Amino acid sequence: MTDRSPRCSAAASCTPAQIAASALTRYRDLIDDWDAFVAALGRPLAPCIWANPTRISVAGLAALLAEEGVAAEPLAALPGALRLAPEARIGQHWWYCAGLAHAQELVSQLPALLLDLAPGQRVLDMCAAPGGKTAQIAFALGNRGTLVANDISSDRIKALQGNLDRLGVINVSTTCKDASNWPLRGGQFDRILLDAPCSSEGTLRRTPSLLGRLGPENAARLAPKQRLLLEKAVRLLRPGGRLVYSTCTFAPEENELVLDAVLAAEGEGLRLLPAALPGIRCAPGLTEWQGRALDPRLAGCMRIWPHHNDSGGFFIAVLEKPAEVAANRQGHVPVTPPGDPAEIAPWLEGVASRYGLPEDIWSRYRVHRQTKRGLHLSAADHCPPRVPRPEASGLFFHRTNVRPPKPTTAGALLLGREASAHRIELDAEQRDRYLRRETFAPHPEQLAAGAYGQVVASYRGHVLGMAVVHRSGVVESLFPSRWSGCTAASGGQPSAASPQPPAASN
Template sequence: MSSADTHPSTPTPVPSPAALAEALARYRPLFGQVVDEWDGFIDSLCRPLGTCIWSRPGRCDGAVPAAVLAAQGVPSAPVPWLADAPGTALMLPPGFKAGQHWWYCAGLAHAQEAVSQLPVLALDLCPGQRVLDLCAAPGGKTAQIALALGNRGTVLANDFAMDRIAALQGNLDRLGVVNVTTSRCDGGNYPAAAGPFDRVLVDAPCSSEGTLRRNPGLVAKLGPERSTRMAGRQRALLRKAVQLCRPGGRIVYSTCTFAPEENELVVADILAEQDGRLKLLPAPAWADLPGFVGGPGITLWQGRTLPADLAGCLRVWPHANDSGGFFIAVLEKEAAAPGLPEPEPLALALDDEDAEWCIGLAAHYGIAEPIAAQFRAHRQTRRGLHLAARDHVPPAAPRPEGSGLFFHRTNIRPPKLTTAGALLLGPQATRQVLDLDAAAERDAYLRRQTLRPTPAQTAACGSGQVIVRHRGYALGVAVLHRSGELESLFPRKWSGCTAAV
């Protein structure tokens, strides 16, 4: 389970206001022009940032994490300016480790910085759109996109780093996302054969200055050289996004840095290259969020004057909303611009033997509606079977890393429903379901300990594999032995879930 959207792994001392003021001194001239309160800005960066989570729409309503947290004595408050986001966003105390709680393992919520949820709102999504997330890992925004589209249709999530794609896939699996295909490419060279897309998100790699409240160690690395180095890659990514966008479609470019070299200057260069075929949508048109204070984009930086419309970019200063720092530009491609041809689809095959696996699994768990009627079941590897949304149509290029959710491992004896499969299909199961409603039993299961359930608990089960639930929410898979012992098959790699209750 990724912690990249939650907390840095090694706590670093918070830098002093003087050290921060020195490291960020080159932004001092902006204060009084596009933003106020230099001291407030510096002070805000010395305060730790609260943890933000959103509830997984369709799996639980927003009240569930809030109620569970209240029972644990953890204060939480809704984030008013995220009221229109796909899940209910809650702000929790700084340092709260959401990933260590059972409801996180059960895919009821995801931790994502509040300000980091804004770019997906700016995409203005509706079901049926074909969407590309060009720099997607660890996948908080991909999951938001996928769920805003109703977990249907086609989302492509790309990243350059293999280990980060694994974290992305882990998050999508836990949240039960079935409409995403992942790929590993340099986004600047993403194949045009995959386009066109109605929406493209470029959440670009950047110098991350806006994450100083979460990553205070960054202060030692700040400086314009880093930003200048990143800007070439950022331009290539945004240029590619424009090519891949359908005429009339929308591109959102975002970073979590204050550096104009990585923000307005990148956007200005790409707008100039496109010579009128691309226009910037001014932030007030899409960022009118209750209680949210956005700042304008910069039009003058170190002697370079940018076109006045660059003021329509959105800057989020940490002291304005008690958040991290962020930058967002929303671009629309002219409807009359030339577009790319429709892509060749990837074949997602299910042979007769694999179809039998699906039928057998549904029979074992008493799932009434055939799995192959609900999803596009298919085999990508010898390991087993994946489920994608019925209308998920990924392109043949780029080569996919994964398409949909890995739900049934068939290369072991006996074959096994995966934990992600149990979370996805558990609500439909009517047989081989075992409830561990006591907190101690739930935690023992998550810690892979062997349990001895009561006859009342095993009434709906014969020996063999069972889906384990807690308070009606699926947690994963176990084996009920003839001896009456319950062997947890909760994955070791999800074991971050077991450190707290």
């Protein structure tokens, strides 16, 4: 790959001179206001977060952030979201570790909004990791039913699972496959998101060092893969279903040209719908590129340049399969959850009685033994795909292969809110020590509650995870070492032992 321009350092923003010497100049005639585009790329990008609807309202989150001294402003176009100051370090805050919010760039939140989601739909997220859009879709489905989140990379699936665990998402099965080889015998979906791997030109504000590596050769390498993925998505969509194709790149070769080829091949079997979102400024999709006329319907796509909404860049197309097209009726059928219910029941009774959980708690979930390590739970009506075989369904909530058995952090975050026993409420200093995995002394009134052994630890009523209260008068944090990059709200640095907080999404 040719290095066309001086590289921006990872920390600095791109300068006008660097942009003028880069491959971005091939878009100059497409952009309504080149100077505004260049100026936007020169500014750092302010992070956005959305409130986890199962844990807090956006007004509640805004009020909490104000008390914590974190500046946040509502985003009119995205009612559940807030924009923070560019220097905000999101993963460092206790409320992030408690799964009250998820960090996701403004433009990255848009494709899921165009899927026209409703509970009861069966949805496939074909290229899902690290899972910001998966979590958005999961909550739009009411955290019930079936969403299949696939990615080709097993490491990235782990990051995705970490995000779903922190947020308490229980209606997702994950699969790890090349989505262009997804088996048709697994049946069709009501909604599909194809957030395709791309050259990521639209992420320059977050990763300025990309600038020197841009060029049409990236698009030439990626476009055939994107076309294969989109062709497979069309096959997997049920008649009457909706498919959203998105990328975070400006390159027409990865956007309109991919769609143009697939629309031509599908003929009457695929429609492109005009896409728009109130309060989001965008340019129409291209209907001509380098002298070549494209399908005129492509004007209905959304091309979002960074200066339009002070965001990153994005491209979105909304497609629909006409209801008259013949369906692949194989579909998903419920599979018997793995594990022996008679073996599982005593574990569930044990957890419910120790933590004083409501009597009907397990009727809300599908509990299964997926591994020897312990128990998973998912939404009661979740229906994992038979093919391809899922990596996991729902979240791993109870470890049974240790003595004594213990709820996982994901389990505590999900179920601990309803715990009426063996629970301690931490003060701010204890909270910070807890998140740094340090031991600390309990206050006498915390011991008076008689909560010895494993307890659910919370702060301001929001569960942080599990702890052990030792009779020696010490509280031991069981916060996972791999999550302990989320340290004190007071702006503490990630611990050296575990540098990565749960991944934010682009």
